[in-house]
Every structure is written in structure tokens, then in C-alpha cells.
Amino acid sequence: MSALGAVKGFGVTFAHMFRKTVTTKYPFETPVTAPRYHGRHILNRHPDGLEKCIGCELCAWACPADAIYVEGADNTEEARFSPGERYAATYQINYARCIFCGLCIEACPTRSLTMSNEYELARDSRKDLIFTKEQLLAPLLPGMEQPPHEMYLGETEKDYYVGALTNPGTSAGAERAPWSDRETADGSGATA
Numbered sequence: 001m002s003a004l005g006a007v008k009g010f011g012v013t014f015a016h017m018f019r020k021t022v023t024t025k026y027p028f029e030t031p032v033t034a035p036r037y038h039g040r041h042i043l044n045r046h047p048d049g050l051e052k053c054i055g056c057e058l059c060a061w062a063c064p065a066d067a068i069y070v071e072g073a074d075n076t077e078e079a080r081f082s083p084g085e086r087y088a089a090t091y092q093i094n095y096a097r098c099i100f101c102g103l104c105i106e107a108c109p110t111r112s113l114t115m116s117n118e119y120e121l122a123r124d125s126r127k128d129l130i131f132t133k134e135q136l137l138a139p140l141l142p143g144m145e146q147p148p149h150e151m152y153l154g155e156t157e158k159d160y161y162v163g164a165l166t167n168p169g170t171s172a173g174a175e176r177a178p179w180s181d182r183e184t185a186d187g188s189g190a191t192a
């Protein structure tokens with residue numbers, strides 16, 4: 001390196017000595033992410049509480065890291081978890097493998113799968129990094145009923161999907177999820 005290059009390099013260091021120090025008081029204040037930050041996933045619900053996931057496995061096939069495991073099963077008249085024929089009896093995401101690329105949510109045909117802004121996913125064991133369907137499902141809001149139950153929003157599954165404009169992709173419950181019930185650096189509380 002030439003002497004001029006060294007002087008230029010030290011000049012950059014020197015200039016930074018007089019800039020304002022940026023200190024993040026994490027974990028006492030959690031930084032606010034960009035709105036479209038890719039964090040932990042959410043399995044969304046219809047407004048009556050039925051699950052949007054139909055157990056099709058498209059998300060699992062789209063995943064380049066093989067991080068998703070789905071086992072579909074048939075709904076019955078006695079036990080209905082989603083509109084239509086099928087639901088996910090088992091749904092898991094392995095956060096030891098996930099690279100947060102978002103390809104799974106692009107593949108999902110029902111907008112069941114979305115991503116929150118939650119990034120605190122460190123765990124003490126690999127086993128705990130496998131999130132189950134119960135952990136990923138959006139919480140029930142007032143007016144929602146825990147499945148299984150019959151279809152309250154229409155006679156067929158079409159009634160759920162044709163009315164999609166009034167049935168948003170992400171559950172309104174997502175921002176009230178237990179994992180986002182804490183203070184953020186801007187005082188807004190929610191991170192989802």
C-alpha cells in the first residue's frame with residue numbers, strides 16, 4: 001500500500017471518531033425492523049378461526065433448505081379445521097435450516113403462510129428450533145372459534161376465497177401474537 005493510500009485509510013478512521021455513537025440498548029429496547037423484514041412465520045386464520053392452510057405441501061416443495069414438513073389430512077363433517085377438503089394435520093418449520101428467503105410464502109396458494117418481523121429465534125437446543133403448527137398458528141381473536149368447527153362464512157370453500165378482498169392475507173391476530181407483546185425502541189410495542 002502506498003503512503004497516500006495509508007493516509008486515506010486513516011483519514012476514514014479519524015473522521016469516524018467525531019461522529020455520533022449509535023448504541024442499541026438491546027435486549028432492553030428491541031430495534032424496529034423494516035416493515036417487510038423476513039422474520040418468523042405465521043399460519044393465518046380465516047375470520048371465523050378456521051385455518052387457511054390446506055395441507056398442500058407447496059411451501060415444503062418450494063423451500064430450498066428443506067426446512068418445512070407438512071402432513072395433510074382430510075377434513076370431515078365431524079372435524080373441520082379448514083374450508084375445503086384438506087388441512088395440515090402436522091406442520092413444522094425447522095429454524096435451524098430456514099434461511100428466511102420467503103419462497104415458501106410466495107408458493108402458498110391460500111396466503112396461509114406469511115412472515116412476521118420477529119427475529120428473536122435463538123434457542124438452547126436444536127429440538128426447540130423446530131416450531132410446531134401450534135406455535136406457528138396466529139392467535140384466536142374475539143369472534144374466532146378454535147377449530148374444529150363448521151364453516152361459518154359460507155356454504156363452500158369458494159365463499160372463503162372469492163371474498164378474499166374482505167378476508168386479508170395476514171390474520172389481524174398476527175400483530176397481537178404473544179411473541180410481539182413487548183416494548184420496541186420506538187415504543188410501538190408490536191413487531192409483527
Ligand code: SF4
Pocket residue numbers: 062063064065066067068093097098099100101102103104105
Ligand atoms: S423462508 Fe425460505 S428457507 Fe425458510 S422455510 Fe421458507 S422457503 Fe424455506
Ligand code: SF4
Pocket residue numbers: 052053054055056057058059060070088107108109110111112113
Ligand atoms: S402453508 Fe400454504 S403452501 Fe404450505 S401447506 Fe399450507 S396452504 Fe399449502
